[in-house]
Amino acid sequence: MMALLQRDLRLALRAGGGFGLGLAFFLMVAVLVPLGVGPEGALLTRIAPGILWIGALLACLLSLDRMFALDFEDGALDLMAVSPLPLEGVVAMKALAHWVVTGLPLALMAPVLGLLLSLAPGGYVWLVAALVLGTPALSLIGSFGAALTVGLKRGGLILSLIVLPMYVPTLIFGAEAVRRGAVGGDAMVPLLLLAAISLGSAAILPFAAAAALRANLK
Amino acid sequence: MSIWEYANPKKFMQTSTWALPWVSGLAVVLLAVGLIWGFFFTPEDYKQGSTVKIIYLHVPSAMMAVSAWFMMLVGSLIWLIRRHHVSALAAKAAAPVGLTFTVIGLVTGAIWGQPMWGTWWAWDPRLTSFLILGLFYLGYIALWAAVEDADTAADLTSVLCIVGSVFAFLSRYAVLFWNQGLHQGASLSVDAEQHVSNVYAFPLWFCIAGFLVLFVTLVLLRTRTEIRSRRIRALMSRERAGVL
Numbered sequence: 001m002m003a004l005l006q007r008d009l010r011l012a013l014r015a016g017g018g019f020g021l022g023l024a025f026f027l028m029v030a031v032l033v034p035l036g037v038g039p040e041g042a043l044l045t046r047i048a049p050g051i052l053w054i055g056a057l058l059a060c061l062l063s064l065d066r067m068f069a070l071d072f073e074d075g076a077l078d079l080m081a082v083s084p085l086p087l088e089g090v091v092a093m094k095a096l097a098h099w100v101v102t103g104l105p106l107a108l109m110a111p112v113l114g115l116l117l118s119l120a121p122g123g124y125v126w127l128v129a130a131l132v133l134g135t136p137a138l139s140l141i142g143s144f145g146a147a148l149t150v151g152l153k154r155g156g157l158i159l160s161l162i163v164l165p166m167y168v169p170t171l172i173f174g175a176e177a178v179r180r181g182a183v184g185g186d187a188m189v190p191l192l193l194l195a196a197i198s199l200g201s202a203a204i205l206p207f208a209a210a211a212a213l214r215a216n217l218k
Numbered sequence: 219m220s221i222w223e224y225a226n227p228k229k230f231m232q233t234s235t236w237a238l239p240w241v242s243g244l245a246v247v248l249l250a251v252g253l254i255w256g257f258f259f260t261p262e263d264y265k266q267g268s269t270v271k272i273i274y275l276h277v278p279s280a281m282m283a284v285s286a287w288f289m290m291l292v293g294s295l296i297w298l299i300r301r302h303h304v305s306a307l308a309a310k311a312a313a314p315v316g317l318t319f320t321v322i323g324l325v326t327g328a329i330w331g332q333p334m335w336g337t338w339w340a341w342d343p344r345l346t347s348f349l350i351l352g353l354f355y356l357g358y359i360a361l362w363a364a365v366e367d368a369d370t371a372a373d374l375t376s377v378l379c380i381v382g383s384v385f386a387f388l389s390r391y392a393v394l395f396w397n398q399g400l401h402q403g404a405s406l407s408v409d410a411e412q413h414v415s416n417v418y419a420f421p422l423w424f425c426i427a428g429f430l431v432l433f434v435t436l437v438l439l440r441t442r443t444e445i446r447s448r449r450i451r452a453l454m455s456r457e458r459a460g461v462l
Binding site: 141144148149151152154155158161162164165166168169172173176190193197204205208211212215216218 | 350353354356357360361364365369370373374377378380381382384385386388389392393395396
């Protein structure tokens with residue numbers, strides 16, 4: 001399992017594209033939104049939590065279709081399926097690798113973008129906390145979507161159609177935690193619910209994704 | 219005699235050939251009674267005027283939109299556990315019907331909401347979670363259409379349906395957390411506080427039954443079409459292989 005994780009991380013870091021791309025996209029969203037809605041500080045402060053979360057959502061989505069596709073094409077996935085490591089473990093490791101190269105850097109970079117969007121001072125801690133706790137759910141849900149669409153010619157569009165509705169609860173609790181944190185409200189409740197979604201996803205989705213992969217590899 | 223007999227496509231076709239005229243006739247009768255009674259023989263509401271009567275389309279279609287997803291869930295589970303093709307095809311057949319009911323629910327709600335709430339759309343929890351349900355339907359239908367191999371498509375959509383159910387359910391309550399509502403409570407709750415007046419409720423029951431039977435009719439019809447199209451495909455591939 002560790003070997004697989006290391007391999008995926010190394011591939012993501014060295015093969016170029018995947019790693020920086022999500023972050024650059026996140027930055028792009030944060031730059032484009034003020035250009036679209038105007039530079040007023042008060043308005044930006046109000047919408048910053050939502051924009052940052054939507055940016056994170058889309059940045060995660062961007063790299064999902066590569067999660068299994070490359071290994072599916074060159075047959076590595078077939079080897080993993082017949083290896084002693086259960087496919088559920090493979091999926092979990094792939095999702096973890098995806099999180100380490102997208103979710104975690106996103107969470108660490110978010111305060112800088114929060115600055116650009118004039119997020120209220122109280123919100124920064126909650127922003128990082130919410131992203132750290134919430135992005136694992138995004139990677140896990142994404143791994144399920146990627147497993148469903150791995151065999152498709154134009155899987156990318158369908159992938160987003162399937163995955164984005166499932167991101168709704170994460171988005172709601174995540175943005176709510178930041179919003180409440182920014183105005184000094186009780187942000188603990190949405191944060192805990194967010195963590196619950198991540199943990200629940202980690203418990204269930206690797207099995208669902210592995211079932212989908214098996215159907216695709218048949 | 220067990221229900222699994224109908225898992226045999228041939229048996230299913232025979233029984234549905236026999237049942238279809240009865241079921242569709244029943245749907246027509248129930249809907250005719252419910253709608254005519256509801257539209258022409260109930261008084262106008264003292265506050266809402268005649269707009270109250272859209273309840274006869276809105277409530278039943280909304281109920282069936284949720285029930286259709288539930289039926290798809292059951293069909294998907296049966297396919298994954300017992301691998302009966304009819305079950306997977308019935309789930310496939312139900313999806314566009316469910317989506318249509320969702321759209322009818324949203325559109326009638328908007329038509330009613332415009333004069334009553336003064337807006338076509340509000341980000342109310344019920345409205346929002348219904349819209350999200352529609353998105354889940356779209357994803358499910360798109361996945362069916364995209365996967366070429368029929369059995370793989372059935373497998374994948376079944377897994378999606380099960381996981382989607384969990385997330386649709388979760389979204390329902392997440393949305394409640396996110397915004398408080400404008401929508402009225404349960405119209406047919408046994409709690410008298412929320413209940414609509416009986417004058418409206420009786421024809422409504424007919425309409426709900428009518429929509430339910432209509433749904434059964436449409437699903438039967440569409441499942442039969444799916445079975446036939448699969449038979450044709452099987453015949454064509456056999457012909458190409460030179461067996462016939």
